[in-house]
Amino acid sequence: MSYAAIADRDHEREHHEPQTFITKYIWSQDHKVIAIQYGITAIFVGLIALGLSVMMRLQLGFPNEFAFINPENYYQFITMHGMIMVIYLLTALFLGGFGNYLIPLMCGSRDMVFPYMNMLSYWVYLLSVIVLLISFFVPGGSTGAGWTLYPPQAILPGTPGKDLGIVLMLGSLALFIVAFTMGGLNYVTTVLQARCKGMTLMRLPLSVWGIFIATILGLLAFPALLVSAVMMLFDKLLGTSFFMPAISSMGIDPGYTGGSPILFQHLFWFFGHPEVYIVALPAFGLVSDLLSTHARKNIFGYRMMVWAIIAIGGLSFIVWAHHMYVSGMNPYFGFFFATTTLIIAVPTAIKVYNWVLTLWQGNIHLRVPMLFAIGFIFTFIHGGLTGLFLGNVTIDMPLSDTYFVVAHFHMVMGVSPIMVVFGAIYHWWPKISGKMYNETLGKWHFWMTFLGTYAIYLPMHYLGFQGVPRRYYAMGNTEFLPESAQALNASITMAALLVAVAQILFFINIIWSLVKGPKSDPNPWDATTLEWQTPDHPPKHGNWGDKLPVVYRWAYDYSVPGYKDDFIPQNVPPDEAPAGREHGVKH
Amino acid sequence: MTIALGFLGIILVTLLGWLLKQTINVQPWVAETVGESAHHGPLGNSPKLTGLLTLLAVVTAFFALILSAYALRMELGDWIPLTEPQLLWSNTVMLIMASIVFQWTRNAAVNEQPGRLQAGLLLTGVLTLGFVLGQFIAWQQLQNSGQLITSNPANAFFYFLTGAHAVHILGGMYVWARATIKVVSGSQDVEGIRRSIELCTIYWHYLLLVWLVLFGLLLST
Numbered sequence: 001m002s003y004a005a006i007a008d009r010d011h012e013r014e015h016h017e018p019q020t021f022i023t024k025y026i027w028s029q030d031h032k033v034i035a036i037q038y039g040i041t042a043i044f045v046g047l048i049a050l051g052l053s054v055m056m057r058l059q060l061g062f063p064n065e066f067a068f069i070n071p072e073n074y075y076q077f078i079t080m081h082g083m084i085m086v087i088y089l090l091t092a093l094f095l096g097g098f099g100n101y102l103i104p105l106m107c108g109s110r111d112m113v114f115p116y117m118n119m120l121s122y123w124v125y126l127l128s129v130i131v132l133l134i135s136f137f138v139p140g141g142s143t144g145a146g147w148t149l150y151p152p153q154a155i156l157p158g159t160p161g162k163d164l165g166i167v168l169m170l171g172s173l174a175l176f177i178v179a180f181t182m183g184g185l186n187y188v189t190t191v192l193q194a195r196c197k198g199m200t201l202m203r204l205p206l207s208v209w210g211i212f213i214a215t216i217l218g219l220l221a222f223p224a225l226l227v228s229a230v231m232m233l234f235d236k237l238l239g240t241s242f243f244m245p246a247i248s249s250m251g252i253d254p255g256y257t258g259g260s261p262i263l264f265q266h267l268f269w270f271f272g273h274p275e276v277y278i279v280a281l282p283a284f285g286l287v288s289d290l291l292s293t294h295a296r297k298n299i300f301g302y303r304m305m306v307w308a309i310i311a312i313g314g315l316s317f318i319v320w321a322h323h324m325y326v327s328g329m330n331p332y333f334g335f336f337f338a339t340t341t342l343i344i345a346v347p348t349a350i351k352v353y354n355w356v357l358t359l360w361q362g363n364i365h366l367r368v369p370m371l372f373a374i375g376f377i378f379t380f381i382h383g384g385l386t387g388l389f390l391g392n393v394t395i396d397m398p399l400s401d402t403y404f405v406v407a408h409f410h411m412v413m414g415v416s417p418i419m420v421v422f423g424a425i426y427h428w429w430p431k432i433s434g435k436m437y438n439e440t441l442g443k444w445h446f447w448m449t450f451l452g453t454y455a456i457y458l459p460m461h462y463l464g465f466q467g468v469p470r471r472y473y474a475m476g477n478t479e480f481l482p483e484s485a486q487a488l489n490a491s492i493t494m495a496a497l498l499v500a501v502a503q504i505l506f507f508i509n510i511i512w513s514l515v516k517g518p519k520s521d522p523n524p525w526d527a528t529t530l531e532w533q534t535p536d537h538p539p540k541h542g543n544w545g546d547k548l549p550v551v552y553r554w555a556y557d558y559s560v561p562g563y564k565d566d567f568i569p570q571n572v573p574p575d576e577a578p579a580g581r582e583h584g585v586k587h
Numbered sequence: 588m589t590i591a592l593g594f595l596g597i598i599l600v601t602l603l604g605w606l607l608k609q610t611i612n613v614q615p616w617v618a619e620t621v622g623e624s625a626h627h628g629p630l631g632n633s634p635k636l637t638g639l640l641t642l643l644a645v646v647t648a649f650f651a652l653i654l655s656a657y658a659l660r661m662e663l664g665d666w667i668p669l670t671e672p673q674l675l676w677s678n679t680v681m682l683i684m685a686s687i688v689f690q691w692t693r694n695a696a697v698n699e700q701p702g703r704l705q706a707g708l709l710l711t712g713v714l715t716l717g718f719v720l721g722q723f724i725a726w727q728q729l730q731n732s733g734q735l736i737t738s739n740p741a742n743a744f745f746y747f748l749t750g751a752h753a754v755h756i757l758g759g760m761y762v763w764a765r766a767t768i769k770v771v772s773g774s775q776d777v778e779g780i781r782r783s784i785e786l787c788t789i790y791w792h793y794l795l796l797v798w799l800v801l802f803g804l805l806l807s808t
Contacts, residue, residue, distance in 0.1 A: 192637050200613070220598065223648040231747070239737045241665075242660065263656055266588055270652070302616070317592070
């Protein structure tokens with residue numbers, strides 16, 4: 001069977017077109033429906049995590065004004081906010097959501113290669129979310145161990161949710177990993193095996209490259225989280241001592257002997273650092289396509305962009321211990337991990353330069369997706385630069401437990417990916433729904449989110465320099481802090497409330513668009529990639545009608561001189577349009 | 588963590604070499620008609636094989652990370668080496684035989700000798716289940732001699748490693764069961780049965796290899 005035949009195989013066989021409401025929208029094996037299911041679930045839990053962060057900000061901005069927030073709750077809010085945002089929102093949305101929607105459409109395939117497993121992937125993900133949410137309501141509440149779940153404190157008295165809370169958390173993570181593995185096998189195999197005729201690897205849009213490499217990272221990194229979760233469950237439930245040292249807890253000997261909490265940290269961060277790039281690489285890919293499309297210019301340095309994604313992915317596996325400088329380590333190790341960390345700046349900087357150079361002299365259309373894409377460049381440079389500070393052992397030591405770190409990682413892997421999430425949703429919304437959104441409302445949403453998040457995170461860097469500790473419920477006896485630090489904290493809280501409320505605009509826009517929005521053109525942005533060239537709009541089950549597309553060119557033929565339109569779709573043959581460089585990208 | 592890194596290094600180098608071959612000296616901006624054979628990779632045209640190999644990479648990462656943890660934890664003071672039950676030797680022989688019989692069944696399927704499939708599959712199933720049961724009895728023997736999972740980190744790792752390996756075997760038994768039911772019920776889906784058996788054989792050989800590595804490690808430490 002040839003590649004194109006694999007992409008087309010559903011069509012050759014008995015067509016599994018769903019008939020009833022249930023097979024069409026609930027137990028669906030269609031990658032587009034599964035993508036939307038993933039997206040809705042992820043955004044739903046993301047909203048819960050947003051609510052938790054608002055509670056945290058209320059306590060920090062106005063300490064002890066709110067009786068319903070006590071120290072135990074506060075730690076539970078921190079933990080669940082972090083875990084949900086990183087794993088259940090961003091990982092699920094980028095790979096389960098955008099990965100599912102875009103891979104088959106952009107590769108010119110009818111569906112994922114294992115549709116049934118794809119469906120299972122979503123339902124196991126939903127189960128993991130349900131287990132996670134149940135942990136809020138069990139006796140003792142959800143775990144308050146921090147999103148890193150470090151033993152020994154995660155399972156010892158004094159930490160909220162040390163019984164059922166942590167057990168459900170670890171169980172939920174294990175389920176998530178199973179779900180991700182099923183989805184991930186699909187994404188990798190589909191990209192490798194089900195591309196349509198003519199779609200060589202180097203003609204893939206960067207979105208697919210980002211998602212593809214991120215999936216490989218996930219497949220290799222999530223086992224580390226699984227191993228640590230299972231071993232911690234053993235320590236908690238069976239009384240083994242993988243991680244638990246001989247310890248006296250509140251005057252009682254819990255019976256552990258000589259385990260190593262540092263071992264957990266190694267395993268956790270062996271997953272935890274690649275996780276940053278599991279979230280970042282799809283964002284890199286999607287934003288590249290957004291910038292190119294809305295600047296009407298080919299992406300600058302396509303091959304370099306592909307290799308930068310691969311290099312970042314590879315390097316991300318040998319930097320994990322930079323999260324553990326304060327745990328203490330051999331100075332030579334510290335030197336090694338600081339060096340590898342700083343080396344990652346090289347491919348990352350290549351990407352940033354190429355994005356900026358893509359904009360250079362482009363025909364920039366400042367539509368909503370483009371605003372978010374440019375916003376991403378700002379927030380990503382900002383968060384990336386503070387990463388260079390923290391990658392050095394000597395600078396990390398004093399800053400590691402302060403708000404500087406909170407500011408850094410929120411800029412680089414909170415705000416930046418979220419910018420891309422919104423940009424990408426606005427960009428592909430017409431394809432998903434067949435409707436247009438309201439441009440003005442979208443612009444308000446962008447500016448309030450963009451400026452608001454800066455108002456939140458920029459001052460946090462100063463708080464960090466002053467030594468304001470992170471993770472604290474209340475400041476207590478910290479005379480070295482000026483009173484103005486509290487004033488700044490109050491202003492950050494106000495900004496956070498504003499940003500949280502601004503997200504309502506997004507949902508109003510979505511609902512308005514679904515109910516009253518004007519019908520969109522099949523290709524409203526004049527984009528080149530295959531998903532905009534489907535015979536039906538929005539694409540139907542099987543994506544391509546009777547015949548699969550054939551690809552003749554890369555995804556970035558924008559503003560090709562000598563051609564009547566300023567874009568040439570990937571499936572336009574060379575004899576119907578000039579062949580790119582021969583006619584001169586150079587004027 | 589060197590074990591995990593070593594494994595990752597191998598995977599990444601393989602991946603990079605392959606990608607380099609696909610991408611070097613390619614001019615993506617040139618529009619041209621590309622024949623269907625243009626992106627035939629070393630995996631040929633088998634989505635299921637690609638999926639299986641990817642899964643094996645994930646499982647290898649899983650075991651490599653446990654072994655890394657094993658090596659790190661072993662260094663600490665409270666580690667007392669465990670004397671493995673002798674039964675593991677006969678279990679190992681059973682798993683090796685299961686692999687051999689599966690290979691024989693696969694050859695029969697490829698050479699279109701359907702008469703042998705049923706016997707081959709059933710015998711493989713018996714041997715494999717015998718292995719899992721044997722592992723369980725080995726656990727019981729350890730329990731009875733007072734070697735509990737909590738007694739020592741070496742014990743905890745023994746139970747964890749053997750348990751994780753057995754779970755993977757049982758996962759494979761699910762696919763084996765589906766193929767066997769098809770064969771026993773006289774299904775006409777010859778192509779599907781052949782492919783299931785081929786993929787299962789790879790999986791069985793792989794889990795045998797994992798077991799030999801684990802067993803060697805357990806014996807030597």
